[in-house]
Amino acid sequence: MxxxxxxxxxxxxxxxxxxxxxxxxxxxxxxxxxxxxxxxxxxxxxxxxxxxxxxxxxxxxxxxxxxxxxxxxxxxxxxxxxxxxxxxxxxxxxxxxxxxxxxxxxxxxxxxxxxxxxxxxxxxxxxxxxxxxxxxxxxxxxxxxxxxxxxxxxxxFRRGPFEPARGEDPVLARGRYLGEAVAHCGGCHTPRSGIGVPRRGAELAGTDAPPEPSPDIRPHPAGDPHAWSHDDRVTLLAYGMTPEGDFVGGEMMRLVEEGTRRLSDADREALARWWHSVPPRPASSADDR
Ligand code: HEC
Ligand code: HEC
Structure with a gap:
């Protein structure tokens, strides 16, 4: 679509x-x-x-x-x-x-x-x-x-339009396009330097910056009991519900209702694939298990 x-x-x-x-x-x-x-x-x-x-x-x-x-x-x-x-x-x-x-x-x-x-x-x-x-x-x-x-x-600033990386899987490229260029998940979830440039190596690592604190949404390291499955990600994008059964609030629910819920199934799958592909959080930040 x-x-x-x-x-x-x-x-x-x-x-x-x-x-x-x-x-x-x-x-x-x-x-x-x-x-x-x-x-x-x-x-x-x-x-x-x-x-x-x-x-x-x-x-x-x-x-x-x-x-x-x-x-x-x-x-x-x-x-x-x-x-x-x-x-x-x-x-x-x-x-x-x-x-x-x-x-x-x-x-x-x-x-x-x-x-x-x-x-x-x-x-x-x-x-x-x-x-x-x-x-x-x-x-x-x-x-x-x-x-x-x-x-x-x-x-x-690096001028677009978006280009898939050489040899990039088309589904992943589609998801990266939706996640980086259109939905700009990093706009809220990636911490920025003092001059407002996204911090390298900290994609989707979460930030307390205004207007609303946005949590770390990087994948958990492999084998971590908190790790989300692909279906967990698709469910979040379709309904705003986390694996614990909580619903997201604020700007995030608005994004789900007006954006990710209305995507085609194929685009939601692609977005979830890209989201899973960002570098995971370090193992040390998962020590609450
Ligand atoms: C995070 C907040 C934010 C989002 C999301 C956003 N904008 Fe804006 N937009 C702004 C701000 C702030 C300005 C003013 C920038 C300036 O004065 O230099 C602006 C400026 C603009 C302008 C220039 C208007 C002018 O009079 O010069 C256009 C066009 C525009 N936005 C369209 C859009 C469209 C279309 C979207 C969605 C694809 C969008 N914006 C999403 C915050 C946003
Ligand atoms: C306009 C800012 C904004 C954008 C853009 C945004 N988010 Fe969020 N997100 C938030 C905020 C704020 C929260 C915390 C919501 C709450 O308090 O329930 C959140 C929460 C979440 C959560 C819940 C995490 C948890 O463990 O409870 C996930 C998952 C998430 N976002 C994924 C995404 C993805 C994927 C994208 C891009 C498709 C995205 N977000 C884009 C602001 C944003």
Whole structure:
């Protein structure tokens, strides 16, 4: 379902009737991708209209406020072309070429394929336009100038799209694409350095950083009694239930409900395979047995 979606009709017919940016893309596939990527979580304030912005995101750089991404022409993306959207998602730049802050997870989204970007763009057109101005970010003095981001990008950004590794198993590659580029599990579960770059060798090792502490979800070492099976992982992704029978809460349950639950079985299996493939936690951290 998340793969390439065939375009109905001939592209030239469609192009005659609509702006080029609206030609391709399936909004329903886009909705699943958006749920998995958590777009509305950061772009909707409590009780606010979906995508209209205002949500406060505390980080070590200060507090960001997700901007309005509804199709409103003045305050949202209504005047953007698909190319503008692609530049934001893949290159982390706004239509004027200014750097965007990596609080917007473009360092992950840069991996999203052209087809999936079109699906997301098609989905965005279905949000109700809301004429709500953006709330300014409230950043620490050292982070206020967007020019500092040029330096950050040299260490924190590698441009996509995602490519499977040479000889990589296609199911694993699909799972890695979903887990790293779209769902960016590491966005919440991987600890970061002082400048907000994911710490090497600590993928999915858990962090107490705001907005919510996120546990260590690395696989347990082989033979550990706490180790999750493949089916345990698939169940978590489908229902949000752990092997102990607890349900996850907060942002994680939202991700399950709006994203991983709605994936095809094949994509959920692939995501679970990738998750199992990240380097395990060291044996010493499992000494509670
Ligand atoms: C973790 C929070 C977070 C998530 C998840 C997130 N965004 Fe954002 N987004 C932000 C923040 C914060 C900004 C503002 C960045 C800046 O000012 O440089 C932003 C900026 C943007 C912009 C640029 C808007 C503008 O006016 O310049 C677009 C487009 C966008 N996001 C779309 C999306 C889409 C589509 C998704 C899902 C695929 C998404 N975002 C997911 C936090 C998030
Ligand atoms: C928006 C932030 C965010 C993202 C993205 C995210 N998680 Fe989580 N995750 C959390 C938080 C917060 C918790 C703790 C939830 C709770 O308190 O129940 C959690 C809990 C979990 C747990 C429960 C661990 C346990 O032992 O109880 C698992 C498993 C998990 N996440 C896996 C994933 C996977 C796999 C992905 C990517 C597909 C992912 N998470 C993406 C925030 C996130």
């Amino acid at each position: 998340l793969g390439v979606v065939a375009l109905g009709g001939s592209p030239s017919d469609a192009a005659a009737a609509q702006p080029a940016s609206a030609v391709a893309g399936d909004p329903e596939a886009g909705a699943v991708l958006a749920g998995l990527a958590g777009c509305l979580a950061c772009h909707t304030e409590e009780g606010g209209a979906p995508g209209a912005g205002g949500y406060a995101l505390p980080t070590q750089w200060g507090t960001f406020h997700g901007p309005n991404i509804t199709p409103d022409p003045e305050h949202g993306l209504g005047a953007w072309t698909f190319e503008d959207f692609e530049r934001a998602m893949r290159h982390g730049r706004d239509p004027d070429g200014r750097f965007l802050y990596p609080a917007f997870p473009y360092p992950s989204y840069t991996g999203i394929s052209d087809d999936d970007l079109r699906h997301l763009w098609a989905w965005l057109q279905f949000l109700d336009p809301v004429a709500q101005p953006d709330t300014p970010h409230d950043l620490n003095p050292g982070a206020r100038a967007r020019s500092v981001l040029g330096l950050w990008r040299m260490v924190g």
